[in-house]
Amino acid sequence: MVSTPRPVGRKVLFMATCLCDAFYDDAARASVELLEHLGVEVVFPDDQTCCGQPAFNSGDWPSSRKVAKHAAKVFAGDLPVIVPSGSCAAMHFHGHRLQFEECPDAEVESLAHRTWEIIDFIVNGLGIKTWDGEFENPTRLAFHRSCHTRGTDTGEAVTTLLSSIRRAEVVPFGQTDQCCGFGGTFSVTFPHISGRMGSLKLDHIMESRPDLLVSADMSCLMHLTGLARVQGRPIPHLHVVQVLRDTLMTARK
Amino acid sequence: MIDRQPIDTYARQISDEKQTSVITGSTASTDKRFNALFTDYADPDSLRKLAAKIKDHTLHHLDTYLEQAEASLQRNGVTVHFADSGDDARETVLNILRGHEVTQLTKSKSMASEEIHLNPYLIENGIEVLESDLGEFIIQLDGDEPSHIVRPIIHKNRREIARTFQREGIAEDYNDDPGTITRRARVHLREKYMLAQAVITGGNFISAESGRLVLVTNEGNTRFGMAPSKVHIALVGIEKLVPTDRDLGVFLNLLGRSATGQQLTVYTEFISGPKDDSQPSGPEHMHVVFMNHGRTDVLDSNCREILRCIRCSACQNVCPVYRQASGHAYRSPYGGPIGAVLSPLLFGDRFPELADLPKASSLCGACNEVCPVDIPIPDLLLRLRDKAKRAHIPQPGDLPMTPFATLATSPSLWRTAMTMSKAMNHLPIQVAPVRPLQDWLGQRTLPDWHGGDFRKWLKARKEK
Numbered sequence: 001m002v003s004t005p006r007p008v009g010r011k012v013l014f015m016a017t018c019l020c021d022a023f024y025d026d027a028a029r030a031s032v033e034l035l036e037h038l039g040v041e042v043v044f045p046d047d048q049t050c051c052g053q054p055a056f057n058s059g060d061w062p063s064s065r066k067v068a069k070h071a072a073k074v075f076a077g078d079l080p081v082i083v084p085s086g087s088c089a090a091m092h093f094h095g096h097r098l099q100f101e102e103c104p105d106a107e108v109e110s111l112a113h114r115t116w117e118i119i120d121f122i123v124n125g126l127g128i129k130t131w132d133g134e135f136e137n138p139t140r141l142a143f144h145r146s147c148h149t150r151g152t153d154t155g156e157a158v159t160t161l162l163s164s165i166r167r168a169e170v171v172p173f174g175q176t177d178q179c180c181g182f183g184g185t186f187s188v189t190f191p192h193i194s195g196r197m198g199s200l201k202l203d204h205i206m207e208s209r210p211d212l213l214v215s216a217d218m219s220c221l222m223h224l225t226g227l228a229r230v231q232g233r234p235i236p237h238l239h240v241v242q243v244l245r246d247t248l249m250t251a252r253k
Numbered sequence: 254m255i256d257r258q259p260i261d262t263y264a265r266q267i268s269d270e271k272q273t274s275v276i277t278g279s280t281a282s283t284d285k286r287f288n289a290l291f292t293d294y295a296d297p298d299s300l301r302k303l304a305a306k307i308k309d310h311t312l313h314h315l316d317t318y319l320e321q322a323e324a325s326l327q328r329n330g331v332t333v334h335f336a337d338s339g340d341d342a343r344e345t346v347l348n349i350l351r352g353h354e355v356t357q358l359t360k361s362k363s364m365a366s367e368e369i370h371l372n373p374y375l376i377e378n379g380i381e382v383l384e385s386d387l388g389e390f391i392i393q394l395d396g397d398e399p400s401h402i403v404r405p406i407i408h409k410n411r412r413e414i415a416r417t418f419q420r421e422g423i424a425e426d427y428n429d430d431p432g433t434i435t436r437r438a439r440v441h442l443r444e445k446y447m448l449a450q451a452v453i454t455g456g457n458f459i460s461a462e463s464g465r466l467v468l469v470t471n472e473g474n475t476r477f478g479m480a481p482s483k484v485h486i487a488l489v490g491i492e493k494l495v496p497t498d499r500d501l502g503v504f505l506n507l508l509g510r511s512a513t514g515q516q517l518t519v520y521t522e523f524i525s526g527p528k529d530d531s532q533p534s535g536p537e538h539m540h541v542v543f544m545n546h547g548r549t550d551v552l553d554s555n556c557r558e559i560l561r562c563i564r565c566s567a568c569q570n571v572c573p574v575y576r577q578a579s580g581h582a583y584r585s586p587y588g589g590p591i592g593a594v595l596s597p598l599l600f601g602d603r604f605p606e607l608a609d610l611p612k613a614s615s616l617c618g619a620c621n622e623v624c625p626v627d628i629p630i631p632d633l634l635l636r637l638r639d640k641a642k643r644a645h646i647p648q649p650g651d652l653p654m655t656p657f658a659t660l661a662t663s664p665s666l667w668r669t670a671m672t673m674s675k676a677m678n679h680l681p682i683q684v685a686p687v688r689p690l691q692d693w694l695g696q697r698t699l700p701d702w703h704g705g706d707f708r709k710w711l712k713a714r715k716e717k
Contacts, residue, residue: 016707018661021671023700025707032711044711047664055654057616059638063658070662098632099639147617175280177622179573183615188689189650190261190613193577195696197615200573226697 007080007114008125011041015075015083017218018050024218027239031084031118034241037248038126042082045074051091057184061099068096072107080125081115084241086149086216089117117149119216119240123157133247134166141170141243142210144201144224146217147179154216158240162214165247173208175200182223198227206233213237258649260613264578271408275400275579278407279570285514286567286623293516304503305627308561311461311494312552318461318494319543325464326541329526334542339369342488342544346371346453347378349486349540355380355451359478361470362386363455364402364564365488365544367586368599371453382453383445385474387438394421400580400588402566403512408579443477452478452536456489457563458504459541462497465525466541469508469518476520485527485536491543492560504563507625511565547599556633559594561626566591568620568630574613583610590620594633608646611637652689671704678702 012035020028035042052067071092075081083089092115096108122128141162145155162170181187181197202224205213213235215221221237228235238246290297311318323333334349336342342365350358358375360366360382372393375382384393388405392398394417399405406414415429424437454475458467466487468475479485495501509515528535551560569575569589580588584607585596593614597607611634620630641648660667678701683694693699 020707022674022702022704025703025710028707029710044708046668046708049661049664049667050657052658052661054652054657057635057638058651058654059612059635059640059642059648060654060658061639061642063654066658067661074664095635098635147615147619150618150622177619179615179617179619181573181615183617185652186612186615188652188692189258190574190615191692191695192261192265193574193613194615196264196577197573198697222700223697226693226699229698230696 006116006125007078008121009080010039011043012080012082012121013075013077014042014044015048015051015071015081015088016044017083017085017088019218019222020084023222024239027084027218027242030239030241030245031082033245034122035082035118037245038122038128040126043079047074049074051088051095053087053091053095054185056091056095056099057186065099068099068108069105072096072105072111075111075114076107078110079114080121081111082118082121083115084118084216084239085218086117086146086152086154087219089115089120090148090152117152117154117216119157119161120152120154123160124153129160130164131161131244131247132251133244134251135168135247136250138167138169139212140208140210141168142173142205142208142213143170143240144180144205144213144215144220145176146215146220149216150177158214158216161244162240165243166251168247171208171210173210174204178204180220180224182219184219187223194223195227198223199231202228202231202233202235205235211236212243214240214243216240258612259584259609260574260578260582263582267579270410271579272577274408274410276576278401278404279576282404282514283567283570283623286511286570287514289510289514289516293510300503301507301625301627304507304625305561307495307500307503308626309558311496312492312557312560315491315494315552318496319491322459322461322464322494325461326459326526327464329464331464331526331539331541334540335545336542337545339544339546342369342542342546343371343374345542346486346488347375347380349484349542350375350380350451353451353484353538355484357381357449358451358453359383359385359446359449359474359482360389360453361455361468361475361478362389362405363453363488364586365455365490365546366453367399368546369544371488383442383449385442385446385472385478386470387435387472387474390438390442391417394418394423398581399586402564402569402587402591404566408581442474446477447481449478449482451484451486452482453486453488454478456487456493456541457508458495458501459489459493460496460498460501461494463525465498465523467501467505468522468524469505469520470522471513471515471519473520475522479536480534482536483538485524485539487539487541489541489543491545491548492562508563508565511563511567511623511625547601550601551598554598555636556594556598558628559591559598559633561628562591562595563626564591565625567623567625568628571619571623572614573617573619574615578613582613590614590630590634594630594637597637604641605644605646608637608641608644609648611635611641612648650688668705668708671708674704675702
């Protein structure tokens, strides 16, 4: 999916994503704190909005192309663009190119070649292979591989880092590669199927008796934990970046 | 009033029994298939990329390879026919049968024949047709429709089949032991085979170089069908060609593993023409009907990669939406992701009616990941969504995206909306008359709105 070597540097543009902008401010905050801890200067372009996926997935490409062009302008330049979401990152480096295949756009193309999912960037861009963090107590982590990180290096990168945290155990669960059922607008246009997919996913996750559900996409977590709460089986959940930051703090106490 | 998506509605009302059959059947074959590929090949991904290249090359030069295949087949003593539309294909088959005075035939599983509803047409025209694939035979007994490319009765369990056999007089009593069911079907079918004057098959591949027709089965029903029949008709989509016999090695190794997790299907037949003098039995006449039925239109479209498909059903088995909805939800012989792409394209005149199919996906990409010819199915689903939108075909449940685009391209408006929407935390949104919100909140909670908090934190930090 990621077609070319992407730029690595100690200065990056950060895209918070609309979900972190609206709901999960702490995941965005943890991203910035992590990157700065690793010696990276983080620039947050204030005019950023969304990657355009809702319109793109609905088939309204004229609308999503407008949003893509806006993003390409906001994140113009030659710095790496770091995103705490496998889904929004894939939109930049794959979706945008698909919707512009008949009308190629240099800025959109440039954005595609500079975008990194944050954990992929930390592990494969910055070369961080172990994480000096720890949990106070032995902690079982269920890592949900979000679908839009298929074919990218994110999944392996996350497992590498999480496994190296002291007292962390990444526990396997059934049908790991099945979707959580969110799919953005899919979850509202196919509410029944989406809900069933999510419940099935939760069944598998719960079987592994995790202490914490972790993902590189807040969208999947929003869907899964929203379902879990209504079903009376709430589960603690965090973005990978929050786990990395929190366990680092614990280790430095 | 917004209508619901037909596939979601269908999934809502299927019986638990049917759902269990579909989920169990498709999940089991997915695991088996994965093991078969990864145990035998260090890098199955390169193999499927090679298969994709061979198919793309063939499709790019389809006119040349069709001519070559025609010449090779004729050299082998096969009569070659070309049928452009579904009607042409049906008439061609009927005319061949009439030419040989055939009134009774057996037929092996063929998706091409399902596409054009060949069976009812032949029956209407006075021909007795017997499906010889066990699954298709049961479908025929029940007057049902196949719901899966490789396992047409994946939606049925053995108790239903035992009841059918009893009802239809295939068996005297009810017995749902799978071995017994199979034995009873065999006894019934073997008698019928001997009476058939012709056999209709599909074709998994045809080598343009040699004119060899390749058929794969697990039941040996095509061999049986071939033995007593005087006439063999193979109905084959024009995209089924491969350039050379050598290419078959790539495809046969992928097909068995991807379809059923077998290294090779139990029977793989290479048919090089009608019976010759050295052979004791077999059809004296062989006809290949190359069917277009919309394929050249697909070739001209921006979804041509779908013509690489070798009908293995790996995408169907792994698809979480198909598993919930069953193949029948897709309203064509092709269910799952392959159907969601292929049906709106193949049945071009029905595009508006089938334009919702490409929406039935969370775009999770599992289908592409398992595809033995690396078809970028999610991309094709998205291109078809764009096509439907451009054709102004209304989609049930569609949310208007123009306001979203306006908001997402107006940064100050966006920032204001982020902060203002915090009011949501204090409103009884669970009773708001907004359908999408209701559909979400029916099963899930929404997290608290923290709009603008991250930006505020960043700003406060800078000012320190």
